[in-house]
Amino acid sequence: MTWSPNSWRAKNAKHIPNDYPSLEALQQVEATLSKKPPLVVASEIEKLKKELAKVARGESFLLQGGDCAESFSEFEADRVIRYFRVFLQMAVVLTFAGGKHVVKVGRVAGQFAKPRSSPTETIDGVTLPSYRGDNINGLEFNEESRLPDPQRLLQAYNQSASTMNLLRALATGGYADLAHINDWNLNFIKRQDKVQEDYLKLCHHISESLDFINSMGKANIATDTVSFFTSHEALLLGYEEALTRKDSLFGSGGYYATSAHMLWIGDRTRGLDDAHIEYCRGVKNPIGIKCGPSLTGDELLALIDRVNPTNEEGKLVLIARFGSDKIANHLPEMVRKVTAAGKNVIWSSDPMHGNTITSSNGFKTRPFDRVMSEVVQFMNIVHAEGAYPGGIHLEMTGDDVTECIGGAIEVTEDLLPSRYNTHCDPRLNASQSLELAFEIAGNLRTERKEQRMAAAGL
Ligand code: PEP
Ligand code: CO
Numbered sequence: 001m002t003w004s005p006n007s008w009r010a011k012n013a014k015h016i017p018n019d020y021p022s023l024e025a026l027q028q029v030e031a032t033l034s035k036k037p038p039l040v041v042a043s044e045i046e047k048l049k050k051e052l053a054k055v056a057r058g059e060s061f062l063l064q065g066g067d068c069a070e071s072f073s074e075f076e077a078d079r080v081i082r083y084f085r086v087f088l089q090m091a092v093v094l095t096f097a098g099g100k101h102v103v104k105v106g107r108v109a110g111q112f113a114k115p116r117s118s119p120t121e122t123i124d125g126v127t128l129p130s131y132r133g134d135n136i137n138g139l140e141f142n143e144e145s146r147l148p149d150p151q152r153l154l155q156a157y158n159q160s161a162s163t164m165n166l167l168r169a170l171a172t173g174g175y176a177d178l179a180h181i182n183d184w185n186l187n188f189i190k191r192q193d194k195v196q197e198d199y200l201k202l203c204h205h206i207s208e209s210l211d212f213i214n215s216m217g218k219a220n221i222a223t224d225t226v227s228f229f230t231s232h233e234a235l236l237l238g239y240e241e242a243l244t245r246k247d248s249l250f251g252s253g254g255y256y257a258t259s260a261h262m263l264w265i266g267d268r269t270r271g272l273d274d275a276h277i278e279y280c281r282g283v284k285n286p287i288g289i290k291c292g293p294s295l296t297g298d299e300l301l302a303l304i305d306r307v308n309p310t311n312e313e314g315k316l317v318l319i320a321r322f323g324s325d326k327i328a329n330h331l332p333e334m335v336r337k338v339t340a341a342g343k344n345v346i347w348s349s350d351p352m353h354g355n356t357i358t359s360s361n362g363f364k365t366r367p368f369d370r371v372m373s374e375v376v377q378f379m380n381i382v383h384a385e386g387a388y389p390g391g392i393h394l395e396m397t398g399d400d401v402t403e404c405i406g407g408a409i410e411v412t413e414d415l416l417p418s419r420y421n422t423h424c425d426p427r428l429n430a431s432q433s434l435e436l437a438f439e440i441a442g443n444l445r446t447e448r449k450e451q452r453m454a455a456a457g458l
Contacts, residue, residue: 003282005244005255008237013275015115015235015268017136017148019129026238029150033157033242038258039109039164040230042247045285048229048261051103052286053314055346055390061100061444062317062348062391063091064231064262064288065433066107068425069114072134075159077166082398083108084170085184086430088226089199090437092181096206098441099448104228107395109163110260111232112136112156113239114424115268131423135236139423153239160259164230171228178223181206195408195435231288234263237279244283254284264288267321267353270295272302281307288317288393290350293326297337304343317346319393323354324374331378335385348391349378356425359405363416365426368406372439379443392440396428407432 020026054060066083083106091102112135121130121141129146131139135156138145170176181203210223234240234257243259257263263283267290269276280287287307291300300318308315318338322330338345351374352366359365375392382389402411402419403426411429420426428436 003278005241005279005282007282008241008275008279011273011275011278012271013237014271015266016237016275017132020148020150022150026150029153030238030242033153033239036157036243037161038243038245038256039157039160040258040261042245042250042252042254042256042258042284044229045256045261046250046252047227048103048105049286049312049314051227051314052317052346054101055103056313056344056388058388058390059101060103060390061094061098061440062103062105062346063087063094064105064107064317064348064391065090065394065396067111067397067422068395068427069133069423070108070111070159070163071139071423072155072159074421074423075163079397079399080108080163080166081170082430084167084175084228084398086396086398086433088176089184090433091226092178092206093199093202093434093437093441094444096202097438098444100444103391104226105231105262106167106228107231107393109167109230109232110156110160113233113235115233115235115266133235134423135239153236156239157243167228167230172225174224176224176226178206179210193408193431195431195438198438199434229261231260231262231264233266234276234280235266235269237275240279247284252284255282257283257285260285262286262288262317264290264317264319266290267292267294270303272299272306277303277306286315286317288319288348290319290321290353291334292321292354293323293330295330295334297334300334301337301341301343304338304341304345308344311342311344313344314346316344317348317391319348319350319391320378321350321353321393322374324351324370324377326354327374327377327381331381332385335382335387339385339387346390347378347382347387348393349375349389350393351375351378352393352395352425359413359416361413361416363403363413363420363426365413365416366404368404368411368428368432368435371404371428372436375436375440376443379440383447389443392436394428394433394436395425396433398430400431401427401429403427403429404432408435
């Protein structure tokens with residue numbers, strides 16, 4: 001089966017718009033994009049794969065998260081900074097309370113296109129095409145806005161580039177220095193609750209430990225930069241194709257998607273012989289596959305063989321997204337089959353997409369306790385099957401939004417309208433994100449203790 005960056009075009013392509021008013025205009029934009037600088041380079045992608053290989057071996061933990069959909073109108077530096085800050089705080093909790101190195105992969109700098117459950121939306125008797133993400137059409141409910149516009153692809157590329165630029169600066173320019181951990185709290189702690197208190201305690205311990213190390217004259221440990229990678233759903237394959245580059249700088253010679261370090265395939269577009277699998281099987285990036293209730297263990301094995309035929313470590317992330325009420329029926333058999341087949345994969349949990357409900361006042365929301373329950377069940381199931389629960393995939397923001405109900409600072413249904421800002425699915429707010437990180441850290445710590453006891457023959 002020969003592959004090329006455009007071999008997906010001969011396949012069945014789901015959820016890619018085919019109603020652009022002018023195909024020629026779309027092709028022109030794709031030609032322009034194909035000459036743009038890559039957003040990431042092959043050596044970074046290979047570095048991520050090496051880090052993910054450690055996750056596959058149980059040595060690290062993958063934290064992946066960000067907006068459901070980035071938007072043009074909400075784009076501002078402060079939002080990116082607040083997002084990055086809570087992401088770092090979660091990583092600190094997982095590293096120091098959970099005892100694992102954390103591989104940090106944002107759902108950011110390119111997460112625009114959305115598969116939708118219905119192609120149309122009806123409001124007050126008016127039916128229009130659904131909103132499909134800012135790189136396709138507009139959220140505003142009128143005919144003009146809902147028409148796909150190829151210029152939006154260029155705007156998405158430009159916004160991704162400037163987001164990426166800021167994230168690189170934050171990751172390596174000193175902001176992420178652990179020695180400044182207390183500064184990350186500024187403007188953050190408005191209310192005192194258990195999560196924030198636990199977090200402040202943890203920061204205090206870390207600062208004390210760093211002081212201790214410094215006082216021993218070992219001040220050279222590098223705490224001042226972090227590795228931060230980007231990812232998004234590979235939905236708009238025309239855009240991905242235009243940013244696919246054959247590596248010439250790093251000697252590997254293969255093709256890389258240079259729109260992000262990692263791409264994933266959504267639950268609605270993972271047909272074995274369909275376009276999205278075809279595109280993703282040919283690029284050397286790490287690839288995520290969303291695994292929902294309609295996927296069988298045997299189908300998953302076929303997908304694994306198609307996307308990672310050489311069983312490369314750190315290449316495949318299986319993202320379980322069943323729902324707290326379904327995971328126990330589906331995941332055990334899947335983990336058993338994949339493990340028995342000797343496949344190198346990372347098991348990660350997306351506790352968001354199977355737990356969406358409509359509140360009594362009409363908001364699409366997610367109960368925090370269901371999110372938490374799916375994560376805990378995920379960790380227990382994967383562990384019980386003798387594999388490693390290696391990651392988490394979240395829709396989250398650094399802002400104090402009211403989109404998911406529950407959590408330590410309880411968001412009630414009545415509060416939902418007050419700060420419901422998402423362009424698509426409801427996200428965890430900063431406090432809920434940290435609370436979840438503590439819960440996972442607790443689980444990781446228990447697992448580490450068991451490993452140590454086993455190693456000591458106890
Ligand atoms: C998503 O991650 O935004 C998404 C649409 O998820 P899924 O493909 O799992 O439904
Ligand atoms: Co979503």
